[in-house]
Amino acid sequence: MSFKSLGLSEPLLKAISKKGYETPSPIQAKAIPPVLEGKDVLASAQTGTGKTAGFTLPMLHLLSKGPEQRHRPIRALILTPTRELAAQVHANVKEYSEFLNIRSAVIFGGVNQNPQVNKLNQGVDVLVATPGRLIDLENQGLLSLKKVEIFVLDEADRMLDMGFLRDIERIMKLIPNKRQNLMFSATFSKDIKKLAYSILNHPVQVEATPENTAVEVIEQKVYRVAKGKKTNLIIKLISEGNWKQVLVFTRTKHGANKLCKKMISAGITAAAIHGNKSQGARTKALAGFKNGSVRVLVATDIAARGLDIPLLPHVINFELPNISEDYVHRIGRTGRAGAEGQAISLVSADETTYLKGIEKLIGESIEVEIVEGFEPDPNASTEPIKPGQNRNQGRGRNSNSRNSSRNSSKNSKNSNRSRSRNRNTNSR
Ligand code: ADP
Ligand code: MG
DSSP: OOTGGGTOOHHHHHHHHHHTOOSOOHHHHHHHHHHHTTOOEEEEOOTTSOHHHHHHHHHHHHHHHSOOOSSOOOOEEEEOSSHHHHHHHHHHHHHHTTTSSOOEEEEOSSSOSHHHHHHHHTOOSEEEEOHHHHHHHHHTTSOOOTTOOEEEEOSHHHHHHTTOHHHHHHHHTTSOSSOEEEEEESSOOHHHHHHHHHHOSSOEEEEOOOTTSGGGGEEEEEEEOOGGGHHHHHHHHHHHTTOSSEEEEOSSHHHHHHHHHHHHHTTOOEEEESTTSOHHHHHHHHHHHHHTSOOEEEEOHHHHTTOOOTTOOEEEESSOOSSHHHHHHHHTTSSGGGOOEEEEEEEOGGGHHHHHHHHHHHTSOOEEEOOTTOOOOTTSOOOOOOGGGGTTTSOSTTTTHHHHHHHHHHOTTOOHHHHHHHHHGGGO
């Protein structure tokens, strides 16, 4: 199987080989042909399997074959749940369209809208957007979606988790009824099927089985440790292992900042990425992490969602997530595109229940190790940390949003207030 045999045009093949891809990933091989045929497609495959190119390449092919447009109305709209993802998808669109006469732009909240509006005014064929900013600009009459031919919902499962259902419904009303719809998701839940049913028109459904993908090449390990000794243990592991690029997850923004400071005092370059950081600070942290000048990136779940950090060797859960699925998403940051990775979790007594839940979900028990001098506290309570107990740690208006957005995605009758709050979490 080659990209050429999928029927993609020469300028795209050139960009693909410049990017260094040799063969299509399984989800790309399955999704690209029906998209090229103009069909609606519902695709699901694990994180890190190349879904972005799965919709971007055939989309660009179709757009470039269409009639030349003088005013360049927005002809393709890609919705993503977070700013980071939007920026990432846009970077991909730009790379793949390098040899085509296609213009693209990205818009998201948290930054001044004027540069985005200026860019839109110059005419763009492909727009990548987060829902909030898109609706804002449309409301102000600064963009029109009336000429959209291709609509893509990326990371659809995340969109629902983050409470974007109503926003998606609003956006659907702004684009023409006759259009091609593509929906990509890492998981394939009942809610996703329901959403697909309402958006897609006789979709072709493609799925890549997790055979030989990310999770299998990830080595997982648990260190049982006393809660108060976690910071020193993580510093020891990173220093003695001489690990160069480590993504660390904490439960709260406050925890991320605190750990980051401790790392820096221990002589390890580190940066934190979460919803209370400005867009500039986050972009800088991520860029530093990618180019190797920042060794450790400390992140909260939503901030890290979908970040494309190729070949990331180490992921550490400083604290286990209280939602088991988040564990799978977190460790999906390592072992990407077939590379090997290591996922380590520091587990204290009060996280025992979470560990059991995770092991049940992944269907295996994770190897446990105890490091001398960092033994777990035999007298510590195994009472789980309740999400609410973190309330005064995650200060700021979004501190409880994780739970409210989770509940609201299950409960369609969520209030306006909780919805607008959920919108703000796309940065966490
Ligand atoms: P997903 O959206 O499924 O989580 P991405 O689209 O972010 O995955 O891709 C994950 C990684 O795999 C990226 O670094 C991307 O550049 C790389 N990748 C995508 N397609 C291919 C391919 N055909 N060959 C090699 N690497 C690829
Ligand atoms: Mg993706």
